[in-house]
Amino acid sequence: MRPRFFKGFTPHTEKRFENEACHFPIVALTNGMTKNKMSTHKRVNKTPRFLCGGFTLIEMLAVVAIMGLIASLTLGPIQSARLRSRDSRRKADITVLALGVDLYYAEKRVLPGLTQTGCHDYASHDETSWDEFKQLVKPYIPKSTVFPVDPKNNDQYHYSYRCSVSTNTYTLSAIVENKFDFDSTPIPDNSLGLRKYEITR
Numbered sequence: 001m002r003p004r005f006f007k008g009f010t011p012h013t014e015k016r017f018e019n020e021a022c023h024f025p026i027v028a029l030t031n032g033m034t035k036n037k038m039s040t041h042k043r044v045n046k047t048p049r050f051l052c053g054g055f056t057l058i059e060m061l062a063v064v065a066i067m068g069l070i071a072s073l074t075l076g077p078i079q080s081a082r083l084r085s086r087d088s089r090r091k092a093d094i095t096v097l098a099l100g101v102d103l104y105y106a107e108k109r110v111l112p113g114l115t116q117t118g119c120h121d122y123a124s125h126d127e128t129s130w131d132e133f134k135q136l137v138k139p140y141i142p143k144s145t146v147f148p149v150d151p152k153n154n155d156q157y158h159y160s161y162r163c164s165v166s167t168n169t170y171t172l173s174a175i176v177e178n179k180f181d182f183d184s185t186p187i188p189d190n191s192l193g194l195r196k197y198e199i200t201r
Contacts, residue, residue, distance in 0.1 A: 083177045086151045090174040091183065091197055093148030093159065096141055097172050098199045101161075103140035111163045111170050112136040119165055124149050125158035133161055150174065156194070173198035 055063075104112050112133065113120035122133035134147050141147070150158045156175065163170040173196045176184045184195035 087176045087178050087181060087197075089151060090159075090176060093150075094172050094174050094197060094199055096145055097137065097148055097159070097161070098201065100137040100141040101170055101172070102201065104137055107140075111168065113161070114163050114165065114168075116165075119163040121160065121162040123158055123160045125153055125155055130159075156192075169201060171198055171200040 101112055111119070113122065113136070120129075120132070122129045124130045130149070138147050148159065152158075157177070159172070159174050161170065161172050175187075176195050176197050178184075179193055179195060181195055181197070184197040187194050187196055
């Protein structure tokens with residue numbers, strides 16, 4: 001809305017100032033208006049002061065505290081859901097790998113990596129080792145399936161394959177993140193309390 005002008009003056013005779021509180025234009029007249037008269041007509045815009053002021057420090061701290069509380073309440077369930085999702089993928093991957101090993105054995109009558117002198121162990125966080133295992137087993141898993149690798153795939157979380165000459169058996173395992181997973185077993189002598197999900201045949 002256009003500010004009012006005092007009677008007897010035109011827009012060409014006005015001088016604009018900035019109100020420190022609300023930053024609304026105020027009008028002071030330059031044709032001999034006295035200081036007292038200017039102070040009488042100083043505030044032209046009648047907007048209430050509470051509508052043009054900012055937030056107080058206490059209000060901002062309260063908002064930050066509420067946002068932090070909401071974030072803490074929602075972040076936990078989200079992280080837990082992601083963790084369980086990764087563990088579900090690990091179990092599915094181990095099942096696919098076990099299928100590939102079974103089909104490999106059914107055709108060749110020998111386990112992957114098994115020789116007369118021993119058995120090669122493979123781990124997904126060792127790229128060279130896992131590539132060798134991949135060359136052996138990949139032809140026996142569904143072609144539409146990407147060869148499984150642990151979602152994190154590091155020294156702590158990875159897939160492993162090992163076999164035994166004496167029993168002619170193999171074990172595929174994955175380290176799970178959920179410490180309350182009932183399908184997994186605790187890893188002996190592990191200070192971090194990690195658990196592993198494994199298939200032995």
